[in-house]
Amino acid sequence: ARSGARPCGLRELEVSVSELGLGYTSDETVLFRYCAGACEAAVRIYDLGLRRLRQRRRVRKERVRAHPCCRPTAYEDEVSFLDVHSRYHTLQELSARECACV
Amino acid sequence: ARSGARPCGLRELEVSVSELGLGYTSDETVLFRYCAGACEAAVRIYDLGLRRLRQRRRVRKERVRAHPCCRPTAYEDEVSFLDVHSRYHTLQELSARECACV
Amino acid sequence: SPSSLQGSELHGWRPPVDCVRANELCAAESNCSSRYRTLRQCLAGRDRNTMLANKECQAALEVLQESPLYDCRCKRAMKKELQCLQIYWSIHLGLTEGGEFYEASPYEPVTSRLSDIFRLASIFSGTGADPVVSAKSNHCLDAAKACNLNDNCKKLRSSYISICNREISSTERCNRRKCHKALRQFFDRVPSEYTYRMLFCSCQDQACAERRRQTILPSCSYEDKEKPNCLDLRTLCRIDHLCRSRLADFHANCRASYRTLTSCPADNYQACLGSYAGMIGFDMTPNYVDSSPTGIVVSPWCNCRGSGNQEEECEKFLRDFTENPCLRNAIQAFGNGTDVNMSPKGPSFPATQAPRVEKTPSLPDDLSDSTSLGTSVITTCTSIQEQGLKANNSKELSMCFTELTTNISPGSKKVIKLYSGSS
């Protein structure tokens, strides 16, 4: 991505519950908040060192992340809805509340 | 990778400063601690929802991470060494001190 | 004319204060505070009636009738609401005998109207919706969507749903007490532009009506293994000051009146809907009895089996929910987004218009002999008065509806008179 792309932050989208693909069939909509954006400025010397060690195969092939992630650091408590069978469901931590580069 | 692979945690490696590829030439070695491993158990409903919305292109192709990252949540303060030119250097936050799935 | 009238002291009208404030005023005045203490002792005694018969108690009552405590009121969801209500009932249980069918509402009359809510609702949801689209859409679903898009509404809605939906054990469906508390918080803290849309949305099909019925999660907040007798349920409700107040408020604002355009006292649908919603989360929680889209029937969870000789009174109590034209008109009005546009002065009727028989709601109304009712007649003027319209100096204020509610037993003819008197 071009350097200087939109920085990591909170985005929001109104989606129907069914669109979340969790198996619930409901026409209700929820405000889905998620984290997106670049974390260029959050790179540390740790990342540089780790990237280099991985390139040199000094770090075994296990899963290693050598770049900060734009991820939620806090989530919204819960959101409830009624499904098409007239049964209520409550989802915990569906939406992000705060984002950061970690 | 098999599910249930080694979960995210702190690993350590003794490396020479030069191997870090930061441009310093020194024969000294440092204990480089980094985070690695799987974050399967840290998945939230947020991730499932975001993954589905991305698959359905409801979330624009901006950089979005639909899976927890195994990343440092605390860093070691500093490490110093003498290079081949007999000059001392100190590196901040080179090693991870704590890891978590975020 | 009877001379005794001129000498007596005028008991003019004064704007009501809230009972917490009135209590402070009384406490600051030795005569009032001592009498109030006496009255509380009178009421605390086991045999209330004999205590009230003794001179000191009577004297205390006389003094307190002149104090601000006498006509103090409370506000819904005010800060010290329960304390306010406790003070109110400590006075009014002294004045009435208790066991009245209708009790005066401790709450200040509602001045806002449905049209204020519609205006806010349309601002929020930007709906000046196209009527064709809106006719087909599921209004209750739209209401849920609107709520989920407002953080405060979403939060409080999710809170009561997750509590009311949490199964405790195979024998205990849920924690009803916590569910009721969460429901009360929802209806107290979320603006009615959201809560009314979810509670009183109009429906064209069964799915929508079922969603409307499910709004309060009836399997936890409403239904129970057995249905108690409605008079027993009323007795239980009246033990708790809050429930008692909300029931009195419902009766005051929703009681069918045959002398108003809308069948509602002071033609205020909002007052009725607000007091109906105010009962949710208490023993007297009402709900839709089925999911038929158009046949709006609401009722508390009770019946009239086991009423003994009070079957008529029980059925009358139940009819105030199940066959109440004011409540039904109010729900339908909200559902259709209509409000009666009552200009503050109200329709003016020539003084001696011959009595006209109004569009008589087909259903029997309130008082028949079987009730030991003290207030079969509503002083609609009282509620107009309490809406801040100064009675005695407004020339305009002569319109007042004589509320002679008649018991329409099968086949009997009903007579309605409209009078205008000038003050």
Added chain:
Amino acid sequence: LYFSRDAYWERLYVDQPAGTPLLYVHALRDAPEEVPSFRLGQHLYSAYRTRLHENDWIRIHEDTGLLYLNQSLDHSSWEQLSIRNGGFPLLTIFLQVFLGSTTQREGECHWPGCARVYFSFINDSFPECSFLKPQDLCIPETGLSFRIRENRPPGTFYQFQLLPVQSLCQNVSVVYRLLEGENLPFHFDPDSLEVSTRWALDRELQEKYVLEAECIVGTGDNQEKVTVSFPVTVYDEDDSAPTFSGGVDTASAVVEFKRKEGTVVATLHVFDADVVPASGELVRRYTSTLLSGDSWVQQNFRVEHSPNETLAQANNNSVRATMHDYKLVLNRSLPISESRVLQLVVLVNDSDFQGPETGVLFLHFNVSVLPVTLNLPSAYSFPVNRRAHRYAQIGKVCVENCQEFSGIYIQYKLQPSSTNCSALGVVTSTEDTSGTLFVNDTEALQRSECTELQYTVVATDRQTRQQAQASLLVTMEGTSVVEEVDCPKSCAVNKRRSECEECGGLGSPTGRCEWRQGDGKGITRNFSTCSPSTRTCPDGHCDAVESRDINICPQDCLRGSIVGGHEPGERRGIKAGYGTCYCFPDEKKCFCEPEDSQGPLCDELCR
């Protein structure tokens, strides 16, 4: 004495002349010798019962119950009362009328000894008679309804005429006729216009009447008719003694396997034609006592009374009545050794009943408490796979009739014949009082010298320590094998069939996990998952073995968070899931997500 109504209505106009008769109140007698007398309360009240003023204007004939104007009410008195009412045109005032015989005081007016008389006080003089419509001449504003106590002497309960109209519009002819009263227990006297009962009423025959009356106003061809109907409710009194429903006064029952506190041993029904006292009071006044001097009976049995209103047929009328259910219930769990034959008697007392016969009757419960002896089949034999993992369920042991037991608590134990070849454990499941055998130590399974395991199964009743024994032979099958490397402890961790079937996990009897392929229909009980044994897990029930270790069957036993489309089980586990459900027991977390969305992990892709 009692009033035939609890509220009366009339209109008051300004400047009606003193002496104008207003209305009659009527009292009916409870006993023939009673003579009604009336007195008025001192004050006039407003709608919300605020005391407005002394009653200076209205008086009552204490013997006839006729209320009349003692003083005319002029505009200034109307103004005064209106101001007292808050400055508004006075709408309604009321005063209280008491029976002379009642001790009730003002401020405590309620039927039967007190009634309220409401006046719509209109700030206008009495209208021209010609202005009045027929219904204004015929009937009062508010509907009429009457209440008459059953079994009471007949009496007059209403007088048709509107007295003010009759006195101020004398030239208007108003004639009344009771339409359907003839064949009913009511009589109408056309002269006095009084309506009375003809004989004592019996609520158990009919509790509601609707009387139709016709009022004819005017004469000749400008006659107008108004019909009015008014309900009469017959008030019940406790004049019917309780009777055995269907004549059955005895029930027999056997207590054998169901010995738990709260078990309903037998039920008898008592019918009472009355509906008083009402539900609020009924349980307190309709008592039931278990008569038995034997303290054992008092400690171990109780009677539960639940009254229900019902409908009884009386000469093609249905009338409300009450059916009382009396359940004999175990007050404690009975030990299996208990053995008794009892005749229990329950005294039912309708304490309000005042009839000649007795309001008491006796219910008889013949109860046989049988002892239960524990028996186990002589021998058990089960195979076990040498590859079985720990907590693999091998089989069930059960004393005779254990599925029927409730309130009987059995403990199972295993006594191994040889000490070095012992691999099994047993645990008791409370639901069906059976014992589940499971592998508790896999090391012995791997030893080639252990070809079979021999035990004695001992079942002990916790309360009486009574025991039963049986021999148990467990034969080894298959060969043990070195465990697959990198396999998780719990089968439930595996997300795909391939991973699942190449590993074992806690609780797997074959040493391999089993994949259950779901039906893929949204959130369903039949979700895909990896299990130690699809026979026992997941089955929506966290059984006695599974609850030993969360890794065995987290799908049934997890108390934690379930991420993804699901329906939680009752208090624990997953009742239904979307797609594949897999778990991380140590993190107390399960996930349910469709197979297709477990795509490649987003590592490099989402830098």
